[in-house]
Amino acid sequence: MININYKRRHTCEVKAGGVTIGGSNPIRLQSMLNVSTMDTGACVEQTLRIVDAGGEIVRLTAQGTREAKNLQEIHDRLRALGCNVPLVADVHFNPKVADEAALHVEKVRINPGNYANNVADMEEKFPRLLQLCKEHGTALRIGVNHGSLNKRMVEKYGDTAEGMTESCLEYLRLCKSHDFDNVVLSVKASNVRVMVQTVRMLCRRMDEEGMDYPLHLGVTEAGEGEDGRIKSAVGIGTLLSDGIGDTIRVSLSEDPAAEIPVARRIVDFITRKSQAPLIDGSCDGLFDPETYTRRPSRRVAQYGGGQVPEILRPGDKIPEGVKELRLTGQNALGQGRMYFQSLKEAGDDSPVVISKEYATTDLEQLQVEASIELGALFLDGFGDGIRIIAPNIPQEKTDSLMAGILQATRCRMSKTEYISCPGCGRTLFDLQGTIAKVKAATSGMPNLKIAVMGCIVNGPGEMADADYGYVGAGIGRVSLYKGRQCVVKNIPETEAVERLLELISD
Structure with a gap:
C-alpha cells in the first residue's frame, strides 16, 4: 500500500530500560560512541554530551568479553551521575560476547551476518541469548547490514533486499518460537535506495507472518557534512513519511553528539507533516515500493526520455x-x-x-x-x-x-561520492581527519565513489558499491581496496592517502 496521508505503522512496544520504543511512543533518537569501550571516562563523558543534545539511547561497541564486562563499569558510573539513559552493546562475530553484554546493559544489538556460522549454530546459540535477555529484562536488536550479509544468504539470494530481509526474518522466527517479543529490527545500507526498498519489503513480510516489531532506521556510512545529512534525511525521512520507523540514528562521520540535532530536525518535520490536512484519493499501484522503476516520460529537449534529471x-x-x-x-x-x-x-x-x-x-x-x-x-x-x-x-x-x-537517490551523479562510517570503539585511526584528507585530495573526481571505513565489520561489504576503499586494519594501519579486492594490505596510516591516490591514478 502506498500512503497519501501520514499513518504510523502499528508496532508492539519494546522496553529498553526506562525508554519504550514502538507503539504510540515518540520516535526515539539515538547515537553511538566513537571512543574505546575500555576508556570508561571517555565513554561517560561522550554519553553525557549525547544525552545533553537530546539523545535517548546510546550504543557502545563490545568487540570482546573484556569490553562487554566493562559496560557494567560505564553503566554504574553513569547511574551514579544521575544519567539513566539506556545503553546498547553493539556485538559482532562472537555470541559469547552478546551473552556477557546482556548481563550489563539495557539492550544488545547482534548482526545476523556474523553471529552464527550456519543454521545449526544459530539454533544452538541464539536461544541462549534470548533466555539471558528474558532473565535480565534486556532488549534485543536484530541489526542486518547490507555490507555484512552471511555467505549462506548471499549464495541463495545474492546481495539483495530479499537476502537482507530473509536474514532478519530467520532470527525473528526464532524469537517468536521462543516467546521473546522485546526485539527491535533494522536493515541498513549505505545505498539509500536499497535501504528504503529493504525496509518496505521487511514490513510487508512481517505483515504476512503476523509480526509487528518496531523498526530502527538509519543509512549506514552516510558520511559527514552536507552529504551525510542529505542521505540520512532522504532515507530515514522517506520511511518516516510513510509511517515506518520507531527509533532512528543519523550516522555521521562527526562527533556523535552532532547526530542528535539532525535526527531531531527529521523527527520534528515528520511530526508537523503528521498534522497536515488530509488529502482525498488513492494511488495504490502507482509504483512498486520495493523496486525502483523510473516513470516513463517522453523526451522534450534535455528533459525526460530516460535522461538524467x-x-x-x-x-x-x-x-x-x-x-x-x-x-x-x-x-x-x-x-x-x-x-x-x-x-x-x-x-x-x-x-x-x-x-x-x-x-x-x-x-x-x-x-x-x-x-x-x-x-x-x-x-x-x-x-x-x-x-x-x-x-x-x-x-x-x-x-x-x-x-x-x-x-x-541515485538519479544523477555529479560529484565524488564518499561512503564513510561514523567510527566507533573499533576504529583505531583518526577517521574524521582521514576523511578530510581524502576529500581534499579527490573532490575533483566526479562519478567516483570512495569509501573510508573504520574497521572490517562493515568495511569491505558496505564499500562494495565503491570504486576504491580505505579500511582500518589495526592501530595506525590501513588496507586499500579496488572494488571488492584488497590490493594494498596493512600499510601505515601516514602513507595511506598518497597510496590511495596512486591507486586511483593507475
Whole structure:
C-alpha cells in the first residue's frame, strides 16, 4: 500500500530500560560512541554530551568479553551521575560476547551476518541469548547490514533486499518460537535506495507472518557534512513519511553528539507533516515500493526520455511540453504522489520538474526538509528535473543541495561520492581527519565513489558499491581496496592517502 496521508505503522512496544520504543511512543533518537569501550571516562563523558543534545539511547561497541564486562563499569558510573539513559552493546562475530553484554546493559544489538556460522549454530546459540535477555529484562536488536550479509544468504539470494530481509526474518522466527517479543529490527545500507526498498519489503513480510516489531532506521556510512545529512534525511525521512520507523540514528562521520540535532530536525518535520490536512484519493499501484522503476516520460529537449534529471535555478525557463509540479503545504509527498497518479490516469507522459519554495534562513533545516519532500518523490521514480527556491539561502548552497538529493537517490551523479562510517570503539585511526584528507585530495573526481571505513565489520561489504576503499586494519594501519579486492594490505596510516591516490591514478 502506498500512503497519501501520514499513518504510523502499528508496532508492539519494546522496553529498553526506562525508554519504550514502538507503539504510540515518540520516535526515539539515538547515537553511538566513537571512543574505546575500555576508556570508561571517555565513554561517560561522550554519553553525557549525547544525552545533553537530546539523545535517548546510546550504543557502545563490545568487540570482546573484556569490553562487554566493562559496560557494567560505564553503566554504574553513569547511574551514579544521575544519567539513566539506556545503553546498547553493539556485538559482532562472537555470541559469547552478546551473552556477557546482556548481563550489563539495557539492550544488545547482534548482526545476523556474523553471529552464527550456519543454521545449526544459530539454533544452538541464539536461544541462549534470548533466555539471558528474558532473565535480565534486556532488549534485543536484530541489526542486518547490507555490507555484512552471511555467505549462506548471499549464495541463495545474492546481495539483495530479499537476502537482507530473509536474514532478519530467520532470527525473528526464532524469537517468536521462543516467546521473546522485546526485539527491535533494522536493515541498513549505505545505498539509500536499497535501504528504503529493504525496509518496505521487511514490513510487508512481517505483515504476512503476523509480526509487528518496531523498526530502527538509519543509512549506514552516510558520511559527514552536507552529504551525510542529505542521505540520512532522504532515507530515514522517506520511511518516516510513510509511517515506518520507531527509533532512528543519523550516522555521521562527526562527533556523535552532532547526530542528535539532525535526527531531531527529521523527527520534528515528520511530526508537523503528521498534522497536515488530509488529502482525498488513492494511488495504490502507482509504483512498486520495493523496486525502483523510473516513470516513463517522453523526451522534450534535455528533459525526460530516460535522461538524467535537470537542476534548475529560480527564473530558468522550462520548454513547452514540460510540466512543473509546484509542491506546497505540509504534505508535499502526498500532493506529489496524487499529481503523478492523475498523470498516469490521463495517459500523460510529459516530463515533470518537481519544485518547492522554502522561506527558511537555516541551511541545515532546508537540507532536511527538501531532502525528505523532494528526495522521497525521486526515490519513488518520479521527476525529470528539480528546482528548489530558497531566497534566504545562498544560491550555490541550494545548487549543491539539489545535486546532493539527486545523487543520494541515485538519479544523477555529479560529484565524488564518499561512503564513510561514523567510527566507533573499533576504529583505531583518526577517521574524521582521514576523511578530510581524502576529500581534499579527490573532490575533483566526479562519478567516483570512495569509501573510508573504520574497521572490517562493515568495511569491505558496505564499500562494495565503491570504486576504491580505505579500511582500518589495526592501530595506525590501513588496507586499500579496488572494488571488492584488497590490493594494498596493512600499510601505515601516514602513507595511506598518497597510496590511495596512486591507486586511483593507475
